[in-house]
Amino acid sequence: MKKALSLVAALGLTALMSVNASAAPKPSIEDPVGDSNFVNDQGSGDGSFGDFNQADAGTVSDILAVTFWNNAKTLYINVETEAAPPAATGIGYRVRVNPDGAGGAHCLAFEVYHPGANNALTTPVGYLRDTCAGGDPVPIKIVGTQWEIPRSANEAFGKGKKLVAPQAQAFLYSGNESAGTTYPVADTTKVGTDFAFKK
Ligand SMILES: [Ca+2]
Ligand SMILES: [Ca+2]
Numbered sequence: 001m002k003k004a005l006s007l008v009a010a011l012g013l014t015a016l017m018s019v020n021a022s023a024a025p026k027p028s029i030e031d032p033v034g035d036s037n038f039v040n041d042q043g044s045g046d047g048s049f050g051d052f053n054q055a056d057a058g059t060v061s062d063i064l065a066v067t068f069w070n071n072a073k074t075l076y077i078n079v080e081t082e083a084a085p086p087a088a089t090g091i092g093y094r095v096r097v098n099p100d101g102a103g104g105a106h107c108l109a110f111e112v113y114h115p116g117a118n119n120a121l122t123t124p125v126g127y128l129r130d131t132c133a134g135g136d137p138v139p140i141k142i143v144g145t146q147w148e149i150p151r152s153a154n155e156a157f158g159k160g161k162k163l164v165a166p167q168a169q170a171f172l173y174s175g176n177e178s179a180g181t182t183y184p185v186a187d188t189t190k191v192g193t194d195f196a197f198k199k
Helices: 002-019
Strands: 063-070 074-081 091-099 106-113 125-130 141-143 146-150 167-175 180-188
Touching (some): 106 167, 106 180
Antiparallel strands (some): 063 074, 074 146, 091 167
């Protein structure tokens, strides 16, 4: 079944790339399939080790890739998972970038939460939070697995800027639109490659 699915995915990707090969963005983060299980380095979920432990427990919470791209006005983030959300259990995703110095906490966190039995959401909601500069959370527009953030929301999204040391987590989300618990972490990734804004 998985083989058939990857074949379909590969064909889809080929079709997409043949339309415009130069426009197909590369993932900044890639993570193995089959390791959403709450037992990697979950707890910290910092992706520093053990991004992979073969004991599968989830599909919607199983991160495969995170891809960034942009146009003049919008930063796009796509979080690819083994199966697209929502799931019966409310799943959330965090993509964080720009550590505050070596070993520092990530300054920018993009978080999206999907409805499920363990939360009070009726539609997906998401926010960008800047834990270094502060300020109000910026709502993320969610279109399927694609997130859209206005580049005007943060000076880190300016021309020539980079999103540094991206890392991602999938977790259970309990709560409502404005507050909730983003724990436990089901899947986590290693730190990926930097993304540079193209224009
Ligand atoms: Ca992983
Ligand atoms: Ca994974």
